[in-house]
Amino acid sequence: MHGPALVNWLLAALATGSGGYCGWRVRQTRWTDRSCGDGRAARRESDVLEAAMGLGMAGMALLPGVPWGWPYALLAAVLLVGALAGRGAGLRAHRLHHGIGALAMAYMALAMAGAPPGGHAGHHAAAAGLPVVTGLLLVYFGGYALWVGGRVIAAGGPPVAPPLPRACRAAMGIGMVAMLLTM
Template structure:
């Protein structure tokens, strides 16, 4: 990414931690109320969140077009799956992850396109399309606030299974931070 090195490393640590936790949850295979207790849907969501977190960490430290193509294919599969999926919850998860994968592909391609040596946006030039970047910033900023607000109940007490929600909020914040560097 094009921010200060410390910010890139902190973003990579946040994304690795969130992605690693989601990967651990895939291996545990326990039922969890945060995804309605539906084991296949929870496993799919955890697997996608692990892939997004580890991909975000990689992009923060080693930006390049190589990250864009796998996430573009993942976005296409998820968006088609969201249209064809059964159950509103599964469709919503796939749609959200499809938007996330599309944002990852967009960032990877926008930051390497149009500049010699693959460093678009380096000297004050914005990378990508400002309208698309702005819409993604609104989406992920809103998502981070919404998911973060679900970690704490109205009476100030922690809700059941707060860590998965906190990880999702952290991933939303990470995507927002990555988009800001464009």
Template sequence: MHGPALVSWLLAALAAGSGGYCGWRVRRRRSEPSCGEHRSRHESDVLEAAMGLGMAGMALLPGVFWGWPYALLAAVLLVGALAGRGRGLRAHRLHHGIGALAMAYMALAMAGGSPGGHAAHHGQPGGLPVLTGVLLVYFGAYALWEGSRVLTSGGAAVAAAPLPRACRAAMGIGMFAMLLTV
């Protein structure tokens, strides 16, 4: 990312913390009985851990090499969203597919056509303004929506609902911040 180094480090800490928490949830859930809802939550935690840790890496070491794994993940998730059963599972995979696609787009845009990603570091725009704008609106709205769900959940079942939602809101904010640098 271009911009102040402190912002990159803070974004990396936010993303790594969110991704690490989701990774911890994956590890903790391995001992739970398997059912449809459990598999959906497990898949969500795995994808959110991958997104958070990838965002942290991309914030500190931007480059085109981050784009390819996320482009592949986006393709798998978007195909899964089209073929998935159940409205909630399709929406879940579609959201994560859009996130993975945004990660691939940012990696390629930050590289600015050069293998080392020098264009974005010198302040030259590397992305398509319309696509960047659409993604900014999407992730800005998503962060506000998840944040409002955290606030309206009150103190009920603090560990069960608000903390994962807070992590999702934080990752939405992180995606928004990273898109601002494209």
């Protein structure tokens, strides 16, 4: 990324923590739960994707470049096709969201690779990427972070769903916004 080193390290720590937690949740779900029709398979898929996104965000924060872009472009294609073919509105929505996230990761990796090193908005360097695409992604992930964050706050005490996974999703949305702002 093209921001201050401290911000890059803090973003990497946040993304590693979120991705690590999602990876831990994957390990807590038995492989045999994949065939259950009660949503555990969708939760497992979501946790796997969120772990991949969190760890990828951490890597991109510390070592930006093209190598991150191509795997996420492929993942985005698979997820977006899966969103079209998925069963159930909830599964389609999760795949679509993760597909947009993977597409954003690929976009940022490829755009940052073409930007001048060390340049960011505060030093009058040319912006990396297309301002319209970056702006749309900022609106999407900013809105997503506010929506999920609002659900974490609203849950407060009711045991409707564990608040920590939602808090991790909010943190990852905020991380995406931070990464997009440095472009």
